[in-house]
Amino acid sequence: xxxxxxxxxxxxxxxxxxxxxxxxxxxxxxxxxxxxxxxxxxxxxxxxxxxxxxxxxxxxxxxxxxxxxxxxxxxxxxxxxxxxxxxxxxxxxxxxxxxxxxxxxxxxxxxxxxxxxxxxxxxxxxxxxxxxxxxxxxxxxxxxxxxxxxxxxxx
Amino acid sequence: xxxxxxxxxxxxxxxxxxxxxxxxxxxxxxxxxxxxxxxxxxxxxxxxxxxxxxxxxxxxxxxxxxxxxxxxxxxxxxxxxxxxxxxxxxxxxxxxxxxxxxxxxxxxxxxxxxxxxxxxxxxxxxxxxxxxxxxxxxxxxxxxxxxxxxxxxxx
Numbered sequence: 097x098x099x100x101x102x103x104x105x106x107x108x109x110x111x112x113x114x115x116x117x118x119x120x121x122x123x124x125x126x127x128x129x130x131x132x133x134x135x136x137x138x139x140x141x142x143x144x145x146x147x148x149x150x151x152x153x154x155x156x157x158x159x160x161x162x163x164x165x166x167x168x169x170x171x172x173x174x175x176x177x178x179x180x181x182x183x184x185x186x187x188x189x190x191x192x193x194x195x196x197x198x199x200x201x202x203x204x205x206x207x208x209x210x211x212x213x214x215x216x217x218x219x220x221x222x223x224x225x226x227x228x229x230x231x232x233x234x235x236x237x238x239x240x241x242x243x244x245x246x247x248x249x250x251x
Numbered sequence: 252x253x254x255x256x257x258x259x260x261x262x263x264x265x266x267x268x269x270x271x272x273x274x275x276x277x278x279x280x281x282x283x284x285x286x287x288x289x290x291x292x293x294x295x296x297x298x299x300x301x302x303x304x305x306x307x308x309x310x311x312x313x314x315x316x317x318x319x320x321x322x323x324x325x326x327x328x329x330x331x332x333x334x335x336x337x338x339x340x341x342x343x344x345x346x347x348x349x350x351x352x353x354x355x356x357x358x359x360x361x362x363x364x365x366x367x368x369x370x371x372x373x374x375x376x377x378x379x380x381x382x383x384x385x386x387x388x389x390x391x392x393x394x395x396x397x398x399x400x401x402x403x404x405x406x
Contacts, residue, residue, distance in 0.1 A: 102385045110393045120397040140404040145319045145342040146306050155299055164300045174390045180338025186367045187300040193382045196390030205394050206405060212341045223258045229258045235329045235351030238265045239360050244273040249295040250361060
């Protein structure tokens with residue numbers, strides 16, 4: 097069963113590539129024996145840098161199930177998730193990740209996954225992407241208001 | 252100017268919250284003196300765990316400019332980006348991040364940003380979220396095919 101799901105993820109990675117939708121990456125979200133949703137990389141065809149296979153499959157699964165919480169589901173992805181997709185998988189509360197290619201494989205064919213992981217290991221001031229903090233006190237007030245809000249939906 | 256853009260990001264964080272669209276987070280993408288796009292957290296209202304303020308602002312900016320590459324733009328976010336958003340910012344090639352609240356502030360009001368950063372610092376086998384590799388050889392073939400493809404769009 098696991099192999100079947102991964103085969104589908106790999107098939108999607110090939111289809112997305114041959115259809116010129118984006119990079120060679122595919123993913124499926126599964127619950128038990130059932131495929132809930134599929135996705136492939138559509139960055140270049142949709143002009144959306146966040147449309148990696150995993151993010152696309154997660155969004156489709158959430159739409160299909162009418163929830164932002166995919167607890168009880170697992171994701172099969174043709175390549176080890178990049179930092180963005182790994183974050184998305186945590187937020188979606190998926191139970192487990194199955195992957196095939198590694199981030200080193202992705203780097204070899206020109207995708208920056210590994211660079212981004214390496215950046216994160218550096219202290220902020222040494223990263224290529226600079227960060228600067230502004231207006232902390234003003235923003236913190238909104239967090240306080242959130243805490244005091246009665247009917248907030250937690251997630 | 253910087254303060255003005257951050258004030259707008261903070262304003263969006265408050266508006267999203269009071270309109271019950273999601274958590275108290277807002278962001279704007281800016282090029283020079285111009286706001287290209289705005290976004291706020293819509294996770295709970297859209298049932299989309301990837302609709303954080305930064306991802307939403309990036310998607311809107313890409314749509315507005317008709318590109319997946321936001322080089323030359325900067326992002327102002329009312330809270331330090333989570334791992335997913337940080338990844339999205341790298342992929343979108345934004346030049347700089349301005350933030351107000353920190354991930355520790357977010358953790359204090361119940362958002363898991365800090366937990367996800369901590370998970371990443373652990374070796375894979377010690378993480379809460381388990382990962383398993385399958386069918387590497389089959390997936391690697393598709394990467395090979397990508398390399399041999401003539402008209403691929405690199406990004």
